[in-house]
Amino acid sequence: MLTAADEWHVHQTPEPLASSGTDRNFYDRSYFGAFRAEDGLIVAAAFGMYPNLNIADAHLTVVRDGVQHCLHASKTLHSDRATLAVGPVSIEVVQPLQELRLVVDDGTLAADLRFRGRHFPIEEPRFIHRFGPRAFMDYTRMSQAADVTGTVTVDGETLALDGVDGLRDRSWGIRPVGLPDPTPLMPPRDPQFFWLWTPVHLPDRTLFFHVNADAEGRAWNTRAVLVPHGATPEDHVHAHGRMTLELHPGTRWVSGAQLEVQADDGTDLRLTYTPRAHLEMQGLGYRHPTWTHGTPHGEFELGHERIALDHEEHGALHRWHRQLLCDVVVDGRQDAASGVLEHLVIGPYRPLGLT
Template sequence: MLTKADDFPIHQTPEPVAYAGTDRNFYDRYFFNGYSPDGATYFAVAFGVYPHLNVADAHFAVIRDGIEHCLHASKILYSERLDLTVGPITIEVVEPLQVLKVKVNGEGLEAEITFTGRAFPIEEPRFIRRMGPRAFMDYTRLTQNVRCEGWIAVDGDRRDLPAGSVGTRDRSWGVRPVGAPDPQPPVPLDPALMGFFWQWTPLNFERESVFFHVNADPQGTPWNTRAVVLPDGAAQGEGHVTEAARMTAVELAPGTRHAKGGVLELPLPEGVARIRFEPILTFLMRGIGYSGAWRHGAYKGELVVEREAIDLAAADMAAPENVHIQALSKVTMARPDGAEQTGTGIFEQLIAGPYKPYGLG
């Protein structure tokens, strides 16, 4: 099957671009978030293509006055992977790896936002996790902190993004569980693989970015982790990289799996820096398709669009659909010489199943 993408030099296999190997869980996704310096404005976007499910979906969400306003859209892909529009949501690659634009216009939610990279994107270590002989995850992700310009309207109330708005965008592709759950899990089930622990902290400081992530097993042993310190304007391969960073001093909010804060210990050439997190806002990731009825890759029909409103004050933060969050946080970095700088960033958290270091069964 030939598609528009076949006229571009982007093939990765001997087959037409419509075919992405043989794993039904192959996906290709965009993610964006953005926030004002004071944390009063927060929004996020997800856009996914699932070639072997023949589905594409897109999600946009913005928090206003304690309500997470969400717009979901899903369509049949018809194998056209370069058609970056799903209903009212469009992604435009203005300058690859540097400038992208998101446009939204549907169900009372509108936006036009341009994301400009602060430095060349980082390529995170390849994520490979097996459950016995079966690949549970196998994907690559690039991540880039960005400056955000544009506007968002909710039911006609249009507001420009405040000066100094920043955020993070990523692109990942490979294999993850998508669409309908697998009816036959791998056997025998290994208790050591029955949990999933994830923390991700892209941080925006005045002249540099800090990135940290960790995937760990239920015993707390990391299987993928790294931290990067990247000055503005850095080129590919530049910046300080370490696999020895770790999140400490984590205390969970009672009855939840959400951290009230933490301290990232970040080894630098001159010593260990410590970054203190103070969460100021909670964003539920189900608002952009991470779990729930609008789970990524779910088949909805030819084209289905739906708006959703989540009252964050009334949401049960202990409910399974609300375990995965991004906590917008004020961050303070204390360098080894005693100098301090402040910034804003995300403390993304997902703890599913047991995790011994936090006493979760």
């Protein structure tokens, strides 16, 4: 099946670009985040294509004054991978790997934001994880810190963002999307997943750290890297990190954290995180009861909702995945640092006493 995307010289198989191998779970997604530490404003968006499901979806979510405002959109893709738009949400690639524009043209929740990269994106280790012979994840992700400028409109008020801290990532490959696979794992096993992602904006550089771990706390994918502003790939400083967490009693929500980093250039850092505000990732479609990634909604559907972040529904799986906007103290000094601590813990995780 030939499509407009085939005019781009980006083929990597003998197939037209409408084909993405044979795995139904193939996806291609962008994430954007903007964070204003002084008042706890969080703006985030996600845009995903699922070529073998023939679906695309997009989300915008804004946290302000303890309320999370959400926009969700879904469409039938019709194998059009050249059009980066779902309803009111669109992405413009102004300069590849350096500047992108996110536009959400909606009367209820809107945004017009530019993300200008502070460095060449980092490429994280390839995420490959299997349950027995079955592939659960197999994907690549790049991440980048950014300066964000533009506007966001919520509750009829337009807010200006001027050079605030931003993040974006691009990932593509295989991970569970759409309706769940009805075929059970053999032999049967209980669900288990542990994930941390914590970029920290330092005055002249960005620290990235992430880890996926098994129930015993053994990492199956992890990386730490220090990236100076303006860095090329050769300037990225590889490191090793170890994070300890505190949880709100009786929950899987992080209340505080410490991160120790030893870099290959001899830099040693100890960072302490104090949450200031948080965002629920269901607002971007992650495990949302209705708008989870790759779920069919017909030719086109648009929805809005508000999430009361002070509602303590800690037993609901779709509320476990969070991003915390944190004040970060570095080495005991009150340096000008802020960070994001994203976490999701499903099933047992012995280091935190979770079963």
